[in-house]
Amino acid sequence: MNSNVDLFSARVPRYTSYPTAPHFHAGIGQNELKQWLAGLPTGLPLSLYVHIPFCDTLCWFCGCHTTVVNRYSPVSSYLNDLFTEIANIGPYLKGHPVTHLHWGGGSPTMLTPDDVRNLKGALTRHFEFAPDAEFAVEIDPRGLKDDLIATLGECGLTRASIGVQDFAPQVQKAINRIQPFDETKRVVDALRAAGVASLNIDLIYGLPYQTRENVARTIELSLSLKPQRFAVFGYAHVPHFKKHMQLIKTETLPDAAERFAQFELAHSLISAAGYAAIGLDHFALPDDSLAVAAKAGTLARNFQGYTSDDAPALIGLGASSISALPQGYVQNKPEVPEWRKAIEVGELPVARGIALSDEDKLRRAIIEKLMCFLEVDLARFGKTPEDFPREMEALAPLMAEGFVVRNGTVLSVPASARAAVRLVASVFDTYLATSKAVHAVAV
Ligand SMILES: C[S@@+](CC[C@H](N)C(=O)[O-])C[C@H]1O[C@@H](n2cnc3c(N)ncnc32)[C@H](O)[C@@H]1O
Ligand code: SF4
Known part of the structure; x- marks a missing residue:
């Protein structure tokens, strides 16, 4: 296991997009976005992501x-501008049914x-929702009031994604997030009573x-709440990038071997x-749409992680949100004042982006297949491993460890080595070598 730990300590992206966000650049702006939107075939389904970048307290791991x-006044004035952004972009998206809506944050x-x-x-009013569209919202259960839960139910919420992280008091204190189990259970029960059929629990x-006993x-405790899904993330500690993480002392963090043991334990218990x-870090009951999509080969990966949403275009609304289109990615201005200024003069508030070359599209598809299914058949893209000599050379040490296996044109990560899938995917990332971004460790 020691050599595995060394490999797992490598810093690689989470591949919620390819190319990854640090490679977006200011050469792509609102004009490119407008052209790309105009180029979407009529009737192409859309997914919408709405970002609410506010919280009432700061969790130090966030x-x-x-x-x-x-x-509340910064939140209400943000919403006023969000309504304008929605009204500004809506006309570009006529004739596209919205099949998925996700509100994230921050804390919606x-x-x-x-x-x-x-x-x-x-x-x-501004988009055309499909009758069976999914509506998911990220929920911070702490202090969540019954009237808000009832309103979410009335508005047609189909899935609540509930932040838990860890129930141990010592861990909660160290991350500045006190969240007793009883309070979480009250929210879970109220969401179900409000008609929300599907619940997801986020753990870290x-x-x-944190110890294996805590995990x-x-x-x-989380299983007793009977969620339809779990997401189990590895804590990404990047204190140079998120200064508040400096409040978490490095010496209190589990080492690489302990992280790996916690990952494996979570995996086997769930x-x-x-x-x-599902993929690297999600779990779903067999009749849940995520598990059904994984079985059917239609599972996809986007900025919210794994999804059964295979809409080919994702539109991000709100400061910092990212849109993923068949032609490329764009990111909205991250800071609210700049985002607001653009919206108030009628612009689409794009800060940066990237247009996809054919090579990018091929590598994006290979990386997405690996991340979703732990397997890719290069023949699906008219290729063989011999078309990727540099990548095969980089895969050799991972093959020697049993993290990846080649069978003809198929490369697969054995289920027992799923923790290594980001490392395997990163071999196909041609931008990584030039990246100045510092990523979190692979496990
Ligand atoms: C936008 S946040 C949470 C939504 C809501 N505000 C809450 O806290 O319950 C979505 C999830 O990202 C995960 N997350 C946030 N920061 C993380 C980090 N540094 N490393 C790993 N996971 C993280 C947490 O599991 C969190 O529930
Ligand atoms: S974890 Fe959720 S509640 Fe905590 S700071 Fe981050 S977004 Fe806000």
Whole structure:
């Protein structure tokens, strides 16, 4: 296991996109986005992501794009601009059914019930929702009020993605996130009573003071809530990039061997409870749409992680959000004041992006297949491993460790080595060598 730990300590991207966000550049702006939107074939399904970059307290482990506010006025003025952004982009997307809507953050549960209705109403007016569209929202259960839960139910919420991380008091104290189990259970019960059929629980391993015992107890408690899905992320500690992470002392973090053991333990406990393992870090009950998509070969990966949403275009709304289109990616201006300024003069608030070459599209498809299915058949793209001599050379040490196996034109990561899938995928990333970005460790 020691040599494995060395390999697992390599820093590689999470591949929620390819090329990854550090390679987006200012040469792509609103004009390119407008051309790309105009080039979408009529009727092409869309997925919408809405970013709410506010929280009422800061969790010290948080890697999301968010700001802590202690008044509601910044949130309401953000929403006013978001309504304008929605009205500005809506006309470019006529004739495209929206099949998925996801609100993330930050904490969308910062919104008042009236603003939840207003935001859902604005989206419904300016976009054409498919009758069976999914509607998912990221939920911070702490202090969540019953009237907000009822409103989310009335607005047609189909899936609640609930942040848990770890239930151990010592870990919660060290990440500045006190969240008792009873409070989480109250929210879970209320969401179900409000008609929300599908629940996802987010957990993290590798947190300060976390042990395998904590992980096992957190999973036991979480299983008692009977979620349809789990996401189990490795804590990405990047204190040079997210300064508040300096509040977490490096010496309180589990080392690489312990992280790996926690990952394996989480995996075996959740799988033993009847959940199918999906890709690197998701789990779903066998009848859940994520598990069904994984079985059918239609599973996809986007900025929210794994999804059964195979809409070919994802439109991001709100500061810092990213849109993924068949032609390339664009990211909105990350800081609210710049994002607002662009919207107020009627622009689409794009900061940067990247147009995909044919080579990028091929590598994006290979990396997505590996991340989703732990396997890629290069013949699907009219290629063989011999067409990738540099990559095959880089894969040799990973093959020697049993992290990847070649069978004809098929490269696969054995299920027992799924922790290595980002490393295997990274071999096909031609941008990585030139990247100045510092990524979190692979496991
Ligand atoms: C936008 S956040 C959470 C939504 C909501 N604000 C909450 O805290 O419950 C989505 C998820 O990202 C994960 N996450 C955030 N920062 C992370 C980090 N540094 N490393 C790994 N996972 C992280 C957490 O599991 C979190 O629940
Ligand atoms: S984890 Fe959630 S609640 Fe905590 S700071 Fe990040 S986005 Fe906000």
